[in-house]
Amino acid sequence: MARSRGGAGCLLAVLVIILATGAFVSYKFKLLWWKTAAVPPPSGKELQIHVLDVGQGDSILIISPENKVMLVDAGDEKNGQTVLDALKRYGVQQIDYFVASNTHPDHIGGASFVFNNFKVANVLWNDFPPPEAVSDQTANKNSNQKQGKTQAKNQPKPQPKPATQHGKVVKFPTVEAFDNFKSAVDGSGAQLKKAEPDQKVDLGGGAVITVLAPVPPPFTREQMISSRSGNESNANSVVMRLDYGDFSMLLTGDAESQTEDRLVGRESNLYVNVLKVAHHGSKYATSDNFLKHVFRKDDTQPKAAIISLSEFNRYGHPNQDVLNRLKAAGITQLYRTDLQGEITITTTGKVKDGHLFEIKAAKEAKTDLWTGREGTKDDSSRSGFITYGDYEPARRQKKK
């Protein structure tokens, strides 16, 4: 009896080893396939990418060679009209894909303007509502009281109680923006999909979007607090690459360095010609190690980086160290919406007249593009953890 049980145990162990080896080989094969899979040939028509000037926020309009339209983010509420005007200016008839890179108001606040004025066929998002929108008020209140008593020196400030006006609860700005976004999506009839790694979106004519992040499981607030940098909504941003022939661009949303580490660890294909710098040039993203995987040293094509932000922001965007890291990574072309307005990239996916792509800015920068800013009031200064994300209204710097 004992002998036959031992035999069964042996068989089981062999089976487990075979299965594990099989899983490992197929994982490695998938990675290999992923790295060598050819991008479809470009149709030769023009691909346009417009990084709109929406102040402190993101909104990127992609018009494919086959005129398919993807809008990544829509800025905050007060810049919704800017997005709308741009869509009309570029003759957009309908949005094939709206991507909410994260659920902070500087990315989805202007979305209802878009949904009320255009047919939107598909919505891609990170399936990560702002934590304030999911925690109920009572839980919030209780945790405030507890946190208040036990809060250590270096811990972030507890969530304040929701303010009330005439007995009515005034929503947090994140909750307000998220609720408006949700009802706009629900009322539009658009198909809502969760962005998953390796998911592809065919924009036609050879232009393809590949989702790289969020990589499950989602980053939690606790993780962010213990690593003392960033914010969980940002860290769970939708990150995508856009390929068209030899041209490629990385769209990073508000990814944090934790997001970047996961992408590098997963051996995602991060090499591109153009980088939309994560999180408005925040000090908590765009690490040296990440940049090593984004720009090839042997690439003879120019390397470009674009930062979307407002001139008046209290967060110290763009951070000087980030600009220095971009320079060290070999960036030859830096563009900033705060100094140059809307930035437009065009490409046929092939080298034409010596250039693979062309970048134009709406206006000339009056100050040095490679000079960063100091934060005026940063809620992460005590702990590294960003409690509220980047959604407070921009503050004008005091005159000296």
Ligand SMILES: [Zn+2]
């Ligand atoms: Zn943002």
